[in-house]
Amino acid sequence: MKVIITGKNFNTYKHLQDTMEKKFDKLGKYFSDDITVNVVLSQERGRDKIEATINAKGAVFRAEEVVPDIYEGIDKVVDKLSSQMSRFKGKLQRRYNDNKSVRFETLPEMEEEVEEVKVVRTKKFELAPMTIDEAILEMEMLQHDFFVFLDMETDSVNVVYSRKDGNYGVLETTY
Incomplete structure (x- = not known):
């Protein structure tokens, strides 16, 4: 240290x-x-x-x-x-530690010519209410580039993401 x-x-x-x-x-x-x-x-x-x-x-x-x-x-x-x-x-x-093992599937190698783009996986998840800081922490722990969450303050679905300059951005939804 x-x-x-x-x-x-x-x-x-x-x-x-x-x-x-x-x-x-x-x-x-x-x-x-x-x-x-x-x-x-x-x-x-x-x-x-x-x-x-x-x-x-x-x-x-x-x-x-x-x-x-x-x-x-x-x-x-x-x-x-x-x-x-x-x-x-x-x-x-x-x-993060719910005593479940995490398994990662290996993706098959992509062919050079891709003719048609398909959605191959749909993921459903429950939105947990949290602050922006908690969402950033969660995103970093998962090592993702973005994270979807329910903002506790506004009760709206937001997305926090990593920017190329090392900072973070937030997409706020309106409906």
């Missing part, structure tokens, strides 16, 4: 940096990829403030503490982030 430390009116020193890297390394168990933690240290009214942000694929985890001792703040921030990640992991497991 890579820790980027920024100090605002705060002097960071080697022992503090080593301690932070050691503490934040504990959060690496939640990620398969190498993740970056952005930490901002500052002083307000004689108290130390620590803010930590982790941008993971599909989720942002953030915690902050204002404490008289920076080491106490590091422990509290790591605990908060660990708690957030644990809840998030549980939520994902409940949503």
Whole structure:
């Protein structure tokens, strides 16, 4: 885990940096990829403030503490982030792990000349009400380019999709 430390009116020193890297390394168990933690240290009214942000694929985890001792703040921030990640992991497991095995069929090789285009498969599914953020998370977990969902706020069927520039788009339906 890579820790980027920024100090605002705060002097960071080697022992503090080593301690932070050691503490934040504990959060690496939640990620398969190498993740970056952005930490901002500052002083307000004689108290130390620590803010930590982790941008993971599909989720942002953030915690902050204002404490008289920076080491106490590091422990509290790591605990908060660990708690957030644990809840998030549980939520994902409940949503996606229904103990059913997933099977992928291999598609037959396409012939070079395709004379007629046919619909070869129709898929029916139940629309689950969710927010746009939840739909994006679901789409990323399924590794799809788009995802159809029922928007909780508008009660309309919407489509969220990945754009070529790395951002997301939403198609809102009207009837």
